[in-house]
Amino acid sequence: MKSIELFMQFFRREGWVYAIGLTMLIAIDIAFLFVPQFIGNAIDTLSHNKEGLVNYIIYFILLFIIITILKVISRRTLLGSIRRMEYLFREILCRKALQIKTTYYEANGPGKVMALMTNDVTSLRVALGLGVMIVVDIIFYSIVGSIILIQKIDGLLAFKIMTPVFFIIVTIFVLGRKLRAKQRSAQATYSDMTEFGQELFQGMDVIRAFNRERIISHSFEKINKLNYKKNMEVALLDSVLTPLTRIAPFICISISIFICGHLAVNGQMSI
Numbered sequence: 001m002k003s004i005e006l007f008m009q010f011f012r013r014e015g016w017v018y019a020i021g022l023t024m025l026i027a028i029d030i031a032f033l034f035v036p037q038f039i040g041n042a043i044d045t046l047s048h049n050k051e052g053l054v055n056y057i058i059y060f061i062l063l064f065i066i067i068t069i070l071k072v073i074s075r076r077t078l079l080g081s082i083r084r085m086e087y088l089f090r091e092i093l094c095r096k097a098l099q100i101k102t103t104y105y106e107a108n109g110p111g112k113v114m115a116l117m118t119n120d121v122t123s124l125r126v127a128l129g130l131g132v133m134i135v136v137d138i139i140f141y142s143i144v145g146s147i148i149l150i151q152k153i154d155g156l157l158a159f160k161i162m163t164p165v166f167f168i169i170v171t172i173f174v175l176g177r178k179l180r181a182k183q184r185s186a187q188a189t190y191s192d193m194t195e196f197g198q199e200l201f202q203g204m205d206v207i208r209a210f211n212r213e214r215i216i217s218h219s220f221e222k223i224n225k226l227n228y229k230k231n232m233e234v235a236l237l238d239s240v241l242t243p244l245t246r247i248a249p250f251i252c253i254s255i256s257i258f259i260c261g262h263l264a265v266n267g268q269m270s271i
Helices: 003-048 053-099 100-106 110-153 155-202 204-209 213-265
Strands: none
Touching: 003 053, 003 110, 053 110, 110 155, 155 204, 155 213, 204 213
């Protein structure tokens, strides 16, 4: 079965559920765009004897209730469909692994199949689940946020505020490619360790007969440390990449507060 056929099998089953999750995710992003506008209008009411302030408080409560409901629907549909995709892929892989002739495992070992079952399917789940959510948020806020800033404020000011996002997007793509290369290296090491472990247990009697326990133990420790090192490299890049995607919007907000705050104090713009 080709990879495209595997994905089409998933999308035929869960495509509409996945689409609903993405739609709800975009709806959440749109709803969040109203928050700064509501805050600005609510602050402007303070200069008019607080007329209409209660209405904006009600708007905030209703908006966050709507966002909460949309988040629940989005998580259950998007991440739920991805979990079912993971189950489907593992089921197909397991069925295929049982159909493969034993001569294949004798020639290549089971390590590659084990690594595929353990690492690749999990990577697909994360990429199509949390990965898609992060990418949609970044792209949506970058494009739509820039358009709104240009219309509401000024093109140059919007460029200053959104500049960090473009650098962060480039950094994410560069680190993402490096992360994938590290994951492949870690997967190959895990495959070697799995095959070594299988050979070790199969030849345990021979190892004991020739008193080779110390040498084999040293060899296993060496490959185990290498596997640990490769996985720590993956974890290190991931620990940089994941917070970076979360920090990007807050950097833009901080810059906008700093720049717009000076303009508001100087009377060049209203809140």
